[in-house]
Amino acid sequence: MGRSPCCEKAHTNKGAWTKEEDQRLIAYIKAHGEGCWRTLPKAAGLLRCGKSCRLRWINYLRPDLKRGNFTEEEDELIIKLHGMLGNKWSLIAGRLPGRTDNEIKNYWNTHIKRKLISRGLDPLTHRPLNGGIQFNTSSRPQLVIMTTEAASKPIDSTEDGRSGGISINEDEDRRLDLNLDLSISLPHPSSKSSTSSEVLMPSTAAEATTPTSVVPPYKQTICLCYHLGFRRSESCSCQTNSNQHVLRYYRPLEEGQHIK
DNA sequence: AATATTGACAACCGCGAGACA
DNA sequence: CTGTCTCGCGGTTGTCAATAT
Known part of the structure; x- marks a missing residue:
């Protein structure tokens, strides 16, 4: 009992x-x-596979696409996000308005990889190519995943290991240096009231977004799902769900910012 | 000028997740 | 609960233009 093809390939x-x-x-x-x-090609009078139509629309025809060269700021943002998320191109694309995952993936492979290599960094691990040399993490921003009991379950881990996401292994030390400024630690005492997993990370976003929850005075809660670019609101249940596995991150307020 | 090589990017393929019957 | 369908993602391939030999 095979799976039916997504379209009639012969035609x-x-x-x-x-x-x-x-x-x-x-x-x-x-x-x-x-x-x-699936039904669009026939309805639109196109002799194309539905998948092909979707890709063409998303990557090329959508009116909100930016096109054109990537800016230096976009470069740096991609590098930073790749360091945190790995090859999660759709998530990275979600942080770059007007850019598509395919575009970013291609750009990474053709430009940024070389850029990192020229900086002496391994594009896969973001570690120094010659090994041994470590960043002085104390002087650089950190991504800290603060766990509760919920975090004893791995986050974003897959069997085939394709995921470049952040995972937490209960057998490993709770404070991991993931390089590129990533580390994982136990919950901060001051955030006891929050039961979700929380992430402290350097802000790459210009704006802080809802939802908010009980937060320490110097932090603002941001839904990680939304902030990392899940476009569909239904993907995020942070606001309505008391699920302990919801991952959120806090970011320190920038100068001049205040909680609404 | 002809050919080979390289770079850029559009498009395809296979797979997994989630929805649904 | 199970099987099927659809969608979306990430990896890979194909194609064409630019550049080097």
């Missing part, structure tokens, strides 16, 4: 999209909106 075009195909896809989505990619 679908492949390869580069023509202008006419683009126009058809744009016109259809403008009229009917995104959704049901």
Whole structure:
């Protein structure tokens, strides 16, 4: 009992999209909106696989795409986020408005990898290529995952090890130096009132977002799901869910900022 | 000028997760 | 509970243009 193919391969075009195909896809989505990619090609009169339509729309045709060269700020943000998230391109893309995961992935592979190598850093681990040399972590910002009992369960770990995410292994020391300024520690006493896992991290965001919860006076709670770029609100249940496994991070307020 | 190599990026493929019947 | 379907993600490949030989 096999899985049915996502489309009728015998009657679908492949390869580069023509202008006419683009126009058809744009016109259809403008009229009917995104959704049901499987049936879209037929409805739009396209001889394409639904997956192909989705990719074309998301990576190339969407009106909110920025296009053009990456700025130095974007470069640095990508490097920083990659250091924290690994190859989670969709999450990284969520932090860069107008950029797609595919675009960032390509850009990483063609530009940033070399940039890091030229800085003497391993693009995979962000550690010095020659080994041995360690950052002075005390003088650099840190990502600290503060755990509760909930954190004894690994976060974002997969069997095949493809994930580049942050994981917490109960057998390991609770304070891990993950390099690139990452470390994991036990809960801060001052945040006892909060039962969620919390992350202290350097802010890469210009703005602080809701939801908020009981926080120490010098911190503001930010939903990690939202902040890391989950676009669909339903992916985030932080506000309504008392689930102890919800991961949040706190970031220190910047100068001039105050909690609303 | 012809050919080979390299770089950039669009597109494809396979897989996993979640929804649903 | 199980199987199927759809969507989305990350890795890989294909193609074309630019550059080097």
